[in-house]
Structure formats: structure tokens, C-alpha cells
Amino acid sequence: MENKIQDALKEIQRGIAEIIDIEAIEKLIRRYYETGENFYVKAGFDPTAPDLHLGHTVLIQKLATFQNFGGIVQFLIGDFTATIGDPTGKSETRKVLSEQDVLDNAQSYKEQVFKILDETKTEVMFNSKWLKELGTAGLISLASNLTVARMIERDDFSKRYESNTPIAVSEFIYPLLQGYDSVAMKTDIELGGTDQKFNLLMGRTLQKAYNCGKQQAVLMMPILEGLDGIQKMSKSLGNYIGVTDEAFDMFGKILSISDELMWRYYELLSSKSLKEIEELKSGVEDKSIHPKEVKDALAIEIVNRYHGQGAGETAKAEFSNVFAKKDIPTELDEYIFEETTWICQALVDAKLVASTSQARRDIKANAVSVNQEKINDDKLNLEKGEYILQKGKKSFAKIVIK
Numbered sequence: 001m002e003n004k005i006q007d008a009l010k011e012i013q014r015g016i017a018e019i020i021d022i023e024a025i026e027k028l029i030r031r032y033y034e035t036g037e038n039f040y041v042k043a044g045f046d047p048t049a050p051d052l053h054l055g056h057t058v059l060i061q062k063l064a065t066f067q068n069f070g071g072i073v074q075f076l077i078g079d080f081t082a083t084i085g086d087p088t089g090k091s092e093t094r095k096v097l098s099e100q101d102v103l104d105n106a107q108s109y110k111e112q113v114f115k116i117l118d119e120t121k122t123e124v125m126f127n128s129k130w131l132k133e134l135g136t137a138g139l140i141s142l143a144s145n146l147t148v149a150r151m152i153e154r155d156d157f158s159k160r161y162e163s164n165t166p167i168a169v170s171e172f173i174y175p176l177l178q179g180y181d182s183v184a185m186k187t188d189i190e191l192g193g194t195d196q197k198f199n200l201l202m203g204r205t206l207q208k209a210y211n212c213g214k215q216q217a218v219l220m221m222p223i224l225e226g227l228d229g230i231q232k233m234s235k236s237l238g239n240y241i242g243v244t245d246e247a248f249d250m251f252g253k254i255l256s257i258s259d260e261l262m263w264r265y266y267e268l269l270s271s272k273s274l275k276e277i278e279e280l281k282s283g284v285e286d287k288s289i290h291p292k293e294v295k296d297a298l299a300i301e302i303v304n305r306y307h308g309q310g311a312g313e314t315a316k317a318e319f320s321n322v323f324a325k326k327d328i329p330t331e332l333d334e335y336i337f338e339e340t341t342w343i344c345q346a347l348v349d350a351k352l353v354a355s356t357s358q359a360r361r362d363i364k365a366n367a368v369s370v371n372q373e374k375i376n377d378d379k380l381n382l383e384k385g386e387y388i389l390q391k392g393k394k395s396f397a398k399i400v401i402k
Contacts (some may be wrong), residue, residue: 005183040186042182042203043074043189054224057269060117062221064295074185077127080120176204179206188214197218228384230402242308251300257295258386258400343375343378344363345359347359352389370387
């Protein structure tokens, strides 16, 4: 049993950014294995955007991990707090949503998250149930637990205060209400992003103030890098993989990531165990497994998760057919460059030619293509991005410029 407990803790700590009170989490898991008693893991979602991308699902994947080891997920829809708007990470107050918008977005969230979470081990909750009943006296009592000085310590508040950017009094109420959610829900563990640390710790503070007999542990997840491997995954940056993307598009986007970023996605998104991932890494390192094969497996797993079993294999077959028609191999050697690279040097480093002078001659002979387009500029510099280089009819390489 001890091995099971330690394995569970390793999976729970996998990929995390920070954890507070791991001892409490270990006690909860140990109790589950010894007595079968469940514990409660909370994550709050203000339903301000109905469509998730894979960056959003990092936290949901961790919730699913807890479900494997005795956790009952408290999936909190912040229908009440969404009408206030948490400015975390923002320089201005969020737009207040209508009640119908909140309900519509909440329904969309529920439909998408159950592709990851076990519905039988999930309680979907709405904080309007207890926050509407709090009343004026209750709110004043709640607000007495924190000073203005302590509130200004929150990073986004302090920056806005120093720059004379307005802060609504209602925004001070938000972290208090999020913390009170943990009191009302009797939460054992709360999950959130690193930008939510202040609010997550508020739950611990208020559970102690309200004599709940517990102080929730806190686990923070990192931000997932987008397809470029540099900036966080974001729809506004266009470097995202949407949960509702078509299977073919989802598969292709995952295949486009670098081999280095692939392991980050495995760590934060895959359901494979740490042991299984280490075996794949070892196979790639000793060249018994091609990186393309490992990336295919990741793409298939994720597509199957959101489109149903078998969808990933179908997408792979369709993708291979498209590439076959373009005469591009599905398995390409990949070369990573840290900065802008001269095309002739890239051809040499990718082992497509023996020298830069040979590269020049091949370019002038119209024998070199970049992303299937012939080039004749031997002074071309490749900027940040991904490229498929081709020399002649049969020599290919994938280039990643960071």
C-alpha cells in the first residue's frame, strides 16, 4: 500500500508549479487507501468564455488525477462571483456578464470538462447558492477578516494602485468570496493557476477564521506554452489548440510542435503515467523509437479524448494521406536553432547538403524548397517559426527556429 501512496503523490506533484501543505494531501490519500474515505478537491471557474483550449485543460487534467486517488471534484461555477469579475492578471476591471451569459457559458463548460473528468466523481456547484444568502451582515463579517494593506499586497492590485489605475471596491470583495466558497464547500484541496495564489490562500485563511477544523491545501498549475513553445497558449496569439477543434486540425497542430515541447505536453496533458513517459523518452534517446512515433501517440490520445475512441487513428490516416499526396514523408528529422538562421547554413546543419557553397548552387539550380515553395534567394534568413526544407525530390528536414 505504501508504494501506491507514494506513486499517487508523484502523479499529483507531476508538472505542478507550487504546492502548499503536501503533508495534508498525503494524509488525505493515506486515509483513502486505509479506510476508503473520499476527500474534496475544488477548482473554481468563472464562466466568462465557453470554449476551452488545451492550456485551460492542464488544471482539469490534474483534477482527473485526484479522482484516481480518492478525490471528489468540486467543479465550482462562479455564477455569483462572475458578476463581480476578478481582475487577476488584468489591468482593468472585467466586464460584468449577464445572468443568461453566465448560464450559457457554464453549460458549455460542463459539456466540455466531462470529456476529461469522471462525472460520477464530480459535483458541479454554483456559488450563488450560498453567496446570495450571505447577506449584508455576513458580508461585513467576512470583510473584517482582511485589511486593506494586506489586499494591496496582491500583485495586480499593487501595480494598479501605483499607476493610479482605478480599483473598484467590489474587486476587493472577490478574493474574500472565493475564500468563503472553500468555507461553504468544506474543501480539502483547492487547485488554480499561479496567478491565483492570493485568492487560493484566502481559502486557508478563512477556513481557519470560521473554525472549519481544516485548512485546505493549495496546488498551483503552470501555464502551458502554445504551439510556438514560447508564449502561453492563447486564442488571441493564435498559438492554441481548441478543445472543439476538428479532429484533423487538432492532430495536425499537435504534430507541428517541436520534439522538445512534446515532452512538456506529455507531462501536463497526457494520461500516461510518469513511468510510461520515461520509457518513451529512453526509447527516443537510444533511437529505438522515432520522435514522430511518440508525437503521433500523443496526438492520437488527445484527439480520442475530445472526439471519441478511434478518432485519433482516423485523423492520423487522413493526415498521412494528405502528406503522401504532397510527397512529404510523415517522419522527418528535426533540427532546432536558437536564433534566426541563414538558409544555406540551415541546409548544411540539417545534413541536406555538404557545404554552404553547395547550398548556394542548389538554390540557384531551383532544387531547394521551403514549405513546398521553390526559393532562389541564397541570402534568405529563416525567422522564428517552423519550416520543412526540401532538397531535390527525396531529401527533407524539419527546421524549428526559436
